[in-house]
Amino acid sequence: MTQVRPPLTLRDVSEAARVSEMTVSRVLRNKGDVSEGTRQRVLEAAKRLGYVPNKIAGALASQRVNLVAVIIPSMSNMVFPEVMTGISEVLEETSLQPVVGLTGYRPEKEEKVLYEMLSWRPSGVIIAGLEHSDASRAMLRASGIPVVEIMDVDGTPIDSVVGISHRRAGQQMAQAIIRAGYRRIGFLGTKMPLDHRARKRFEGFTEALAKAGIEMANHAFYSGGSALLKGREMTAAMLQETEDLDFLYYSNDMIGAGGLLYLMEQDVDIPGKVGLAGFNGVELLDGLPMQLATMDACRLEIGRKAAGLIAARATVDAGAEAAPVRIALEPRITLGDTLRQT
Incomplete structure (x- = not known):
């Protein structure tokens, strides 16, 4: 983890692009008569450095507003609304207000959202995940603003x-499944090129199976559409493809609930067969006829x-350095009604 550096200035960009500060200002404000070659050189230098224009320059002595930029992939599932509840509960006791930007799991959208939010010089940034584009990482490092990456600790934070x-x-879920005596295991989840946290769970799961001498019997991935419907459809297809499966591990509770409803309709013995x-650990699913085994993501x-x-960082002088903090929380497995008790 690295110390937060002072924010970049127009001078930094002008020196990198070998032009005057006035020229940089004109280019970034899209005003004035500037040649295309010079404009491209300035924009390239600004992107490489991670420079974001300050829209409140000169307006406030602190050069910060009482906003916290919260950048997350989506609000359409049950994961991030609960994160936002936790953020709001704490910030409502302060003068800070959260402002949300959605990325749709797309790095290029994250860059755009981050650029706009940092231009207002918020008092802090809370951003989901540890994987970002080079441009996004440069902007975060160069902002001089406290940054907290959330949800995942498997990597190198900014x-x-x-x-x-x-x-x-x-790994822990795989070990619980193995302890319960299951051996023919299938995995069903979201497509993972951009869902890094689901990918890491899948990797940990398969590593633990391999360590126990078990090869995953089948796996399937989906993107888009209703998670409940996808869970039903994927479960039916997988059981047809691999008839001797005795366990299905889903990357999230919603598709797991779809699979559970399908199996109950087929009168399958759960968790026996x-x-x-x-x-x-989505609470919304507590009303299902059977409680799905799951893991609380904290x-x-x-x-x-x-x-x-x-x-805490907002109360420190803007120019003061504070040591980065790493907080790793420990999720808990709930066996529910769908995983044999051991």
């Missing part, structure tokens, strides 16, 4: 980090801890 080890979570488990606590770090 500043502070709060989350769980998703690789370890996958087929066991199931998901991930996230979402509420992640939000609270991250907001607490930002609030």
Whole structure:
């Protein structure tokens, strides 16, 4: 983890682009008569350095507003609303207000959202994940603003980090399944090129199986559409492809719930013939006829801890350096009704 550096200035960009500060200002404000070659040189230098224009320059002595930029992939599932609840609970006791930007799991969208939010010089940034584009990492490092990456601790953070080890979570679930006596195991989840946390759980899960001498019997991935419907469809297809499966591990509770409903309709003995488990510990599913085995992702606590770090840093002088903090929370497995008790 690295110390937060002072924010970049127009002079830094002008020196890198070998032009005057006035020229840099004109280019970034898209005003004035500047040649295309010079404009491209300035924009390239600004992107390489991670420079973001300050829209409140000169307006406030602190050069910061009482906003906390919260950058997350989505609000359409049950994961991030609970994180936001934790953030809001802590910040409402301060003068800080959260402002949310959504990235849709797309690095290029994250760059755009980050650029706009940093231009207002918030008092802090809370951003999901540890994987970002080079441009996004440059902007975060160069901002001089406290940054807390959330949800995941498997990697190298820019500043502070709060989350769980998703690789370890996958390993722990695999070990619980093995202890319960299951051996023919299938995995169903979201497509993973951009869902890094699901990928790490899958890697940890398969590593633990391999260590026990078990090869995953089948796996399937999906993107888009209703998670419940996808869970039903994928479960039916996988059981047809691999008839001797005795356990299905889902990358999240929502597709797991779809699989559970399908198996109950087929009068399958759960967890005797087929066991199931998901991930996230979504309370919405507590009303199902059977409780799905799952793992709590500590979402509420992640939000609270991250907001607490930002609030504490906001009380420190903007120019003062603070040591980065790493908070790794420990999720817990709930066996429910779909994983045999051991």
